[in-house]
Amino acid sequence: MSKWDWELRSCGRHGHVTWKPTEEDLAERLHVETVDGEAWRCLRCATFVVGAPHGEGPAEDAPLVLRGKALRDAFILRLLAAERFIRGVLLVALAYGVYKFDGAQNSLEQVFQDYLPTLKPLADKLGIDLQNTGPVKLIQKALTADHSTLKLVAIGVLAYGALELLEGVGLWLMKRWGEYVAMVGTLVFIPLEVYELVERVTWLRVVAFVFNLFAVVYLLWSKRLFGFRGGREAFEAERHGQSLLEVEQAAA
Structure with a gap:
């Protein structure tokens, strides 16, 4: 039986949430370059999402997403x-x-x-x-x-x-x-x-x-x-x- 992935299913309903922190070390951990362009990790399901982040700023200002x-x-x-x-x-x-x-x-x-x-x-x-x-x-x-x-x-x-x-x-x-x-x-x-x-x-x-x-x-x-x-x-x-x-x- 497959594990119920609450985060992924929630993102499927409400969409991903990505954020670009101003802290460089942290931003590097959340960002990758792909053949389709830049991708950022979703704050809810941790999946890399191709495209520009939904927001940016200090990590403390990022939305607190339920996980x-x-x-x-x-x-x-x-x-x-x-x-x-x-x-x-x-x-x-x-x-x-x-x-x-x-x-x-x-x-x-x-x-x-x-x-x-x-x-x-x-x-x-x-x-x-x-x-x-x-x-x-x-x-x-x-x-x-x-x-x-x-x-x-x-x-x-x-x-x-x-x-x-x-x-x-x-x-x-x-x-x-x-x-x-x-x-x-x-x-x-x-x-x-x-x-x-x-x-x-x-x-x-x-x-x-x-x-x-x-x-x-x-x-x-x-x-x-x-x-x-x-x-x-x-x-x-x-x-x-x-x-x-x-x-x-x-x-x-």
Whole structure:
């Protein structure tokens, strides 16, 4: 089985990134002459690319291109972001349903049937069973309450959905604040998921619990949040240590 080359596949999608450093020794290590003209090593996949460099200047000014572990981390973060986006959209729709159908016992199901016929099958396939999750079950119990209480419920669900969307944006853009928001937002609901599993075990609940637990542990460990494993400084040092320019500079 051939090895999955993350860097080369990423360059295939986004294009190569080449840079001509002003440091002569480093420039010589990144440059060759070919029968087709000059070629420069891509900062992502390390392949020599024929043509003029995309930029030039001191090595410290070169773009920090994700490579190796950092590139794989980016893929995982965007998978988490996609899940957060989907959940956020469904929760916002749910908030609208609580507000729209004010007090109807079947309001949650009616939202999906009447307003989101395409999203319900998607939610089912992804294992997002909103009808039976802890927060939604609490909402269902509140649906018989008075109008003012239902407004508060709708606002609460809307806020939860907005939080999920915020997490999705932060994770997709690979912002550190997004990683903190995602970790805290996920961690808060883990005790509720444990309570659900104690109450009744289903494969959807187990999958959701394992997925969220993985997200928390992954973000804490790989992103070194809250000062863990050296914190932000160690995280940035690790990223820079994987930079092709810094690797070549150290070798030179």
